[in-house]
Amino acid sequence: MPAADSRSPSPVPAPPIADTPGPRAQGLVNIFNQAVKATLDKCSPANFASCFPTAAQYSPEVLENLRSQIVDQLDRTWKTNFDDIMARRNVVQLLNSLDQCIEDARLRKKRAEANANGGPVERPIPPHTLSPAEIHMAHLLPFLENQSTEMTTRLAETQTANTELLSTVTAQRAEIVALVHSLEGVVRDLEASALVMGQDEVQNLSKETKELEIAMKE
Known part of the structure; x- marks a missing residue:
């Protein structure tokens, strides 16, 4: 376990999560649409007519109209329920957050490989193995860095004002x-x-x- 004074620099804050579907969210929507289409395609005029042979023989137009209404109603209901679940569960935001985590992991892996200069890449420390003090400092360090930067700026401004005075x-x-x-x-x-x-x-x-x-x- 590294010492408290050998911490790596704080990571850059993650960008805000987009509300528009990312790759995984859009993939989920596409899979759902494909599943709905494949299911409703099974309810073809021939298959539906085979379930109601008498109506298909004497009133095929009425039967086809009924089939179309059922298919349209199922399509709207399923998609409405799917959209409602996506909104209530924040599926798009969560999947976009997962995309960001994966992309961040890829960038950190590339950065670690570049810093290794062809040598073995140092494995990151699992967070659950850190001590409470290290976890506390990891959360506190960005605030302290901001305060230090602000104080340095104020000190430089004060020194400039003192020089002018x-x-x-x-x-x-x-x-x-x-x-x-x-x-x-x-x-x-x-x-x-x-x-x-x-x-x-x-x-x-x-x-x-x-x-x-x-x-x-x-």
Whole structure:
């Protein structure tokens, strides 16, 4: 028995079962129609007349009309009952499902032979020999694979969004740094202007003070 971690990939889900008759369902319908025809053909005018010789001798037209009505009634009744049984028992769907199972088995056999590369084909493990845990995982694995694929897709989308957000934040930081440098330059210019203006005022004040001292001495 293989280990739990050596499971083969989950099979592809089977396509929906068709409602139209497949090969086996159509074969069953054909066999029924052939059986009905063969049975009713036994009720030929000659055979029917041999069962009623007096009526055949004196009223052959009436007897033939009666035979035709009986044959038609039997044909309709049998086919109606057959169609009813086919519908109530889901015969077409079940036979189509059997066709799918057989076709799937053929495809898996061809795939196994191709994978064997001319060597012995590994026989599949009978399901009834599997443990409950393996059967449980066989049913659970497709769901887990779908969830893993979905999570991987979401993770990739989140990583892409984070990358775009990082690029936006980096660009905004660079813009802020450039703006700060520009403001620092403006502040330096203002400080230099204030310093120059302060020196001019001091010089003017010193000049006025000297002129005032000279005027007082005179």
